[in-house]
Amino acid sequence: MMHARPVYKTDAAKLSDYFTRNQSHFQRWDPLRPVNFHSVANWQQRLNHLYTEPRTEYWFALADAEKIIAHCALSNVVQGPFQAxxxxxxxxxxxxxxxLMPNLCQTALAFGFQRLSLHRVMANYMPHNLRSGALLARLGFEKEGLAKEYLCINGEWQDHVLTSLLARHFNAPR
Known part of the structure; x- marks a missing residue:
């Protein structure tokens, strides 16, 4: 049975397996990565850093006892007047x-809005990634604009649709 949970410091091998298994699937949506980027050793180093205070990143996974099948990360967490x-x-x-993704994303968003007291969560997607756009719309994210050549993805500068969800519009899972 799959369930949404935080990524644990002991998940390096599972994360390595998940990202390695899906390398060709994620390639069109990700920046170019060094060869060992998803090695167990590199994931362990990243997880050790992830759990260092002050934290600016929180990862969640959809997983069973053996493997991870999805991830959702809140990154570049900024407190103070920005809270985003x-x-x-x-x-x-x-x-x-x-x-399966709405439940995992709702778990991450609930943590961000309720535990971290964030005011705003931003998520951006390439215009041709229709699944991503549909997921964000289902979660209540609103389009804010289009950023030309926003990120270098798979070796090419790609436009991105900018979206956000404000705390007051978040519907917590029941």
Whole structure:
């Protein structure tokens, strides 16, 4: 049974397996990565850093006892007058289209708005990534604009639709 949970410091091997298994699937949505970027050792180093205070990043996974099949990250968390972050996510190619991502993203958003007291969560997607746009709309994110050549993805500068969700518009899972 899959359930949404925080990523644990002990998840390096599971994260390495998940991202390695889905390398070709994620390639069109990700920046170019060094060869060992998803090695167990590199993931362990990243997780050790992730849990260092002050934290600016929080990861969540959809997982069972053996493997991770989806992730959702709140990154670049800024407190103070901004109280905002970015949200990124992905799902295993074999599990797409099953309606699993909203629950995982809702878990991350509830943490961000309720535990971190964020005011705003931003998530951006490439205009041709229709699944991502539909997920964000389902979660209540509103389009704010289009950023030309916003990120270098898979070696090419890509436009991105900018979206956000404000705390007052978040519908917590019941």
């Amino acid at each position: 972050c970015y949200m990124g996510y992905g799902i295993d190619a074999d599990y797409q289209g099953r309606g």
